Amino acid sequence: ISRYVHRTIHNFNLFSSDYKNNSDDERIGIIATRFYIFFVIIGLIILGCYTLILKRSQTYTIEWPSLSQFEKLNSKYSSTLNCPCSHFSMSYSRIMPLYPRYHSICSSEYLKDYWLSYFGRVEIDTNNTLFISTDFRITGKSFFNLLNKLCEMSNETIESALRVFRVNRLITINALSSDQFNHQINKRLIRFQQQTIASFVNLIELIRSSIDTNQLADETWTKLGPLSIYNNDTSQWSFHFRSRDFYTNSCSCIESNQCTRPAGFYFQTDNVRNKPNITIPGLVLACYAIDTLLLSTLECFYQKKCIKLLIDNYDFDIVGLVRPLDKRAIQIEPLRYENSRFYPNTTINEFFLQLFVEDWINSSNYTSYYTRCAPSQCVYTIEKRFDIAYMLTTMLGFYGGLSVILEIILPPFVKIIIKQWSKRKTSRQSNNSNEITTSKIIIILFHLLE
Numbered sequence: 300i301s302r303y304v305h306r307t308i309h310n311f312n313l314f315s316s317d318y319k320n321n322s323d324d325e326r327i328g329i330i331a332t333r334f335y336i337f338f339v340i341i342g343l344i345i346l347g348c349y350t351l352i353l354k355r356s357q358t359y360t361i362e363w364p365s366l367s368q369f370e371k372l373n374s375k376y377s378s379t380l381n382c383p384c385s386h387f388s389m390s391y392s393r394i395m396p397l398y399p400r401y402h403s404i405c406s407s408e409y410l411k412d413y414w415l416s417y418f419g420r421v422e423i424d425t426n427n428t429l430f431i432s433t434d435f436r437i438t439g440k441s442f443f444n445l446l447n448k449l450c451e452m453s454n455e456t457i458e459s460a461l462r463v464f465r466v467n468r469l470i471t472i473n474a475l476s477s478d479q480f481n482h483q484i485n486k487r488l489i490r491f492q493q494q495t496i497a498s499f500v501n502l503i504e505l506i507r508s509s510i511d512t513n514q515l516a517d518e519t520w521t522k523l524g525p526l527s528i529y530n531n532d533t534s535q536w537s538f539h540f541r542s543r544d545f546y547t548n549s550c551s552c553i554e555s556n557q558c559t560r561p562a563g564f565y566f567q568t569d570n571v572r573n574k575p576n577i578t579i580p581g582l583v584l585a586c587y588a589i590d591t592l593l594l595s596t597l598e599c600f601y602q603k604k605c606i607k608l609l610i611d612n613y614d615f616d617i618v619g620l621v622r623p624l625d626k627r628a629i630q631i632e633p634l635r636y637e638n639s640r641f642y643p644n645t646t647i648n649e650f651f652l653q654l655f656v657e658d659w660i661n662s663s664n665y666t667s668y669y670t671r672c673a674p675s676q677c678v679y680t681i682e683k684r685f686d687i688a689y690m691l692t693t694m695l696g697f698y699g700g701l702s703v704i705l706e707i708i709l710p711p712f713v714k715i716i717i718k719q720w721s722k723r724k725t726s727r728q729s730n731n732s733n734e735i736t737t738s739k740i741i742i743i744l745f746h747l748l749e
Contacts, residue, residue: 311329311332312325312328312329312332313328313331313332313335313706314327314328314331314332314335314706314709314710326717327710327713327714327717328710330713330717331709331710331712331713334705334709334712334713335702335705335706335709338701338705339698339701339702339705342697342698342701343694343697343698346693346694346697347690347694350689350690350693350694351690354682354683355682355683355689356680356681356682357680357681357682357683358678358679358680358681359678359679359680359681360676360677360678361676361677362675362676363673363674363675363676364382364674364676364677366666366669366670368677369382369474369669369674369677370476370477372677372679373476376679376680376681377476379679379680379681380677380678380679381473381677381678381679382473382474382674382676382677382678383472383473383474383674383675383676384471384472384473384474384672384673384674385672385673385674385675386671386672386673387470387471387472388468388469388470388471389468389469389668389671389672390465390466390467390468390469391464391465391466391467391468391469391487392465392466393667393671394469394484394663394664394665394667394668394671395469395484395487395488395661395662395663395664396660396661396662396663396664397461397464397465397488397491397659397660397661397662398659398660398662399457399654399656399658399659399660400656400657400658400659400660401450401453401454401655401656401657402639402641402650402655402656402657403634403635403639404446404450404597404600404634404650404655405450405453405454405655407600407634408627408631408632409443409446409600409631409634410443410446410447410450411627413625413627413628414443414625414627414628414631415440415443415444416624416625416628417436417439417609417613417624417628418436418437418439418440418443430565430567431565431567431569431570431571432571433562433565433571433575433584434563434564434565434575435562435563435564435575435579435582435609436564436613438562438584438588438591441588441591442582442588442591442592442595445588445589445592446592446647449503449592449651449655450655452499453499453654453655453656456495456498456499456654457495457654457656460491460494460495460498464491469483469487469668471483471672473674474669474672474674474677475668475672477665480663480665480668481663481665484661484663485661488659488661492659495654496652496653496654499654500651500652503589503651506589507556507587507589510587510589511556511587552586556585556586556587556590557585557590557594558585558586559583559584559585559594560574560583560584561574561575561578561579561582561583561584562575562578562579562582562583562584562591562595563575563576563577563578563579563582564576564577564579564612564615564616565616566616567616567617576615577608577612577615579599579605579608579609580598580599580602580605581595581596581597581598581599581643581644582595582596582599583595592647593646593647593648593651594646594647594648595646595647596643596644596645596646596647597634597643597645597647598643598644600633600634601633601634601635601636601643602633602643603632603633606631606633610624610628610629638657639657640657640658641657
């Protein structure tokens, strides 16, 4: 059996001649077969190794993917996933309901009529009561009226901006992931806030600048004070204004609008240069009513003790000369700051620069966005290595092509080599055996390539 196997392998011939009695053709076929097997094995080994380590891209398509399918695909193939939207644009009102939550002062009792009656000059005998212009019972009226007006203007500005914002549209060619959607929404929200705040603040600053440039006087006479001078020559009085210089550290409103002095209660016999007999924490007087408001804090109105101070001194130095306060004003509650991002000692200017908004309630809805986007298909690409199926398919294709080429060129190639060998043998009169072997063919091949 072993001899039979050895003889079969030794005489294995893929290129057998039709004339089997022709020993030369038979020998050529056997040698060509050995070359054929050698080239095929080497080629398949090289190709197999190459295809195993080669990264191969394969594209897949999913029609009308659901939200859960999209999220699963995005978590795995985010770098190659592409899901074109059926609807490229959608209004922000559909996907991003947005509402502001204002600071509690804007909806508090301190802006109600019954609290503002505190400053209503409800004297019983007006001839026997005379508040100086810097007394809190005088300046407080403009303070709370202006605070109320700024709250209203902030609300109107925001509502107007929101109407425009809600009709604007988000445009996305491809479906966004949840993270991308939230990033886009937050980015748009920040831009909306900045634009809205800038438009409001610029308007107020323009008004302040106009008042300051024109040197307008207000009812509290905090920046400019009246001055009357009698001219003996003409026997006439002349009326002038002069800058106030009763602020802390000799600050002058001509040079700065940051001049302040404590606010509080005065005796009727005091003058505007005197310090208040009772100071109210957090409240100041400044050059204009708007400056008084913005440079003050609301810390007093967070403390029950401080509010009691205001109530108890309602009739300071005029006991029995004013009508009693409204009961609701007496029972007014302090502000709460548990859910506020502003501290009690934060200046009202900080509230103003944020339009009195504590935070924005952003109810962005990714599900609504995806439903509106409705991608008709998702296409993604996977890169694979060690793909056995691909390797086998490639090797089969390679083998088919290589086999055809070798079948065509090997027999004549071997025949030429044998002829060259015979010529060399005859010319050199070699003593070697006449038997042509595969090893000798290889030697001849190297000689020919020299």
